[in-house]
Amino acid sequence: MNAAPEKALVLLSGGQDSTTCLYWALDRFGQGAVSSIAFDYGQRHRVELECARRVAADAGVAHVCLPIDTFAALGGNALTDATVEVDDRASADSGLPNTFVPGRNLIFLTYAAAYAYQHDIGHLVTGIAQTDYSGYPDCRQATIASLQETLRLGMESDVHIHAPLMQRSKKETVELARDLNALDAMRLTHTCYNGRRPPCGECPACRLRAKGFAEAGIPDPLLADP
């Protein structure tokens, strides 16, 4: 059994939630103890990966990006396949939106745990949340608790998975970002499903983000005049 050094690895997608988590980790573990990881899985919007790099650089944390070509081979979903239209309504047969890659977050977290194992990092931090419920079963608390147990058994580690946004609404996440002095960094993040900068404002991701900032009574720095 390995000890769990007080170092943390943040799964950083370049979006609002994972950026908030990066600042949560910095607050909890301290500068120098935090690094970040992104995954290049062939996402249509390459801007996400660049946003993750910029957010990490701006926060002064080391950042790695691991390639995942397997998702493209599994094929046929809207997030990686430019021929499939985004449809955030649940599909009739599966009850899940077609942006769903089965077990996507299990894969991300398992790779992050492997990287953490190799680098003596005991804490993983992910921005997934079961509030603002999106239909993704791999974002639920029960799944993450089970995965943590699986990773501990399968890697003989005592890795911790932290999901500080799990029970927070988008409004509460915006308030957390404010409390952690992470609002400035929101300027660097990417949320829009349509890959636009400035964001389209119309897609479900833009609308959910706007709703969170509106309910918190805080202007979205991404939308501020430069």
Added chain:
Amino acid sequence: MNAAPEKALVLLSGGQDSTTCLYWALDRFGQGAVSSIAFDYGQRHRVELECARRVAADAGVAHVCLPIDTFAALGGNALTDATVEVDDRASADSGLPNTFVPGRNLIFLTYAAAYAYQHDIGHLVTGIAQTDYSGYPDCRQATIASLQETLRLGMESDVHIHAPLMQRSKKETVELARDLNALDAMRLTHTCYNGRRPPCGECPACRLRAKGFAEAGIPDPLLADP
């Protein structure tokens, strides 16, 4: 919750154990209900992937091979890095042999589960075993039971993971292959860590295989005169 159709996906590495499992699955689920999957993760011995294809074709089952480039990016282990010498003795610091990719079987099984989900396959079959103990924590029954629960939660499925060799010694695996009429197929398999055909006979994998056949009192078809 999806139903679990009585179809099975065998994780087929091209080795003795997974080939035995393919025949176990054919015996249990029937021809036409079984397919197989392999993973091209940059293994040094490409012959394994060709063996998996041949074993599947010989058994008359559909076969897919998914690329995994992420392991190479995680880097620095003997199975994927030709610059690292194979050393099957546990390394001093981790207590694990340096052929260990942290969580490798968790990744394989999660990808297999994603593929199975997409193809309405309810059963995964893996050749991993906790006997002839190799030091791999991701090969233990407790890990696999926990992973099954994680996959069920994370994919909202009732996938079953079968590990028919889990409690079997190499001798018992050879006897199972005999009972399933899978011995002929052993001619097509690959075991040697040094990637040799005919096998080197000297590496730990060759020695373990030879011990199993010897204890079962059955000649290894791979070593028979052509």
